[in-house]
């Protein structure tokens with residue numbers, strides 16, 4: 439990708455939220471009746487979820503290229519096994535589906551591709567055993583890892599404590615299935631919870647499908663046995679996907695607006711604009727749109743991204759162009775994402791010639807001139823999407839395995855090319 443010839447001045451459209459799409463798919467599947475999802479993401483992560491649910495007997499009609507889904511729910515009744523389900527590379531599919539599988543007799547085997555087999559599943563496995571399910575894990579890759587076999591005849595529900603300092607998805611997945619458990623769920627989080635905004639996204643989506651979650655304390659969730667109500671659900675644009683275009687405005691000195699995403703979003707990653715503003719960009723967060731304007735000035739910052747861990751790579755590439763060092767902290771958990779994202783960011787920015795200091799929970803980037811480099815992406819869509827931004831300003835940046843963006847944003851590079859469009863006409867003179 440050649441550097442931009444002039445700063446962008448565009449409005450871009452990003453696809454639906456992966457996180458909301460996969461939550462809504464699970465709840466529509468558990469509901470009794472027919473739901474419609476509008477604006478759904480069409481990508482590998484969501485197709486993994488949809489295909490898995492179809493194996494469980496959920497009817498899914500795809501319209502408008504898969505962006506509108508008509509889902510015929512099971513009402514919590516799962517077919518007997520044996521079934522083998524492939525979560526591919528999707529952490530949400532794995533962590534959200536395991537508790538769903540514990541609602542059926544099974545046996546169900548949940549597996550995934552090698553990078554997903556490396557990611558932790560132990561907190562969900564332990565919680566499901568505590569709730570009465572029979573779970574065999576680690577036959578091939580060690581305890582707490584896929585493939586995992588589930589038999590749910592004994593699942594009662596009730597009380598359980600779940601570590602929340604490694605991933606928020608273990609808690610989210612158990613909550614999503616909770617109303618279908620005979621005794622419901624009384625879940626207490628252990629440790630310093632990470633990615634907290636995703637927990638709010640979970641309870642908000644559950645409410646949209648008719649189930650309320652009580653929160654007696656910030657770390658405790660109580661869900662009574664209940665039935666989800668089939669509904670029409672609108673998926674908002676993906677704030678994580680939007681971040682790359684908003685960051686592009688900040689690091690090129692241009693203007694980028696993303697429609698359909700605004701101040702009311704529950705997605706924690708919308709908060710990336712506060713970091714871009716701290717670095718020197720101008721930000722306009724309206725009800726139904728977000729706009730970032732680069733000012734030509736970028737300051738280094740010291741930020742804790744524990745609530746928006748997927749933004750660590752986005753901020754890292756902006757930091758490469760700042761006028762001082764940037765430290766990202768509070769994101770040790772991203773070592774267990776698609777790849778060890780801390781090690782990957784450090785290695786690839788060093789490959790570009792920057793001095794980067796690795797921390798246990800993040801990194802410190804010293805900005806400087808970038809040399810041409812072929813960026814390794816480690817099966818990680820966010821490595822590809824974030825590091826591609828370097829090429830908007832620096833020559834000779836090549837992204838290895840660009841197709842890995844299909845995990846959540848198949849059209850990413852076509853959308854990124856829109857930054858080369860001629861400036862949008864300004865308002866007519868008075």
Ligand SMILES: O=C(O)C1=C[C@@H](OP(=O)(O)O)[C@@H](O)[C@H](O)C1
Pocket residue numbers: 456457458530604605606607610632633636747748771
């Ligand atoms: O619940 C979700 O939809 C997600 C939660 C987060 O996972 P972690 O809590 O493991 O960071 C996030 O990184 C992921 O992209 C999506």
Ligand SMILES: C=C(OP(=O)(O)O)C(=O)O
Pocket residue numbers: 483527528529530531748775776820846
């Ligand atoms: C961590 C991510 O996804 P998941 O955990 O759902 O695979 C991500 O999209 O950055």
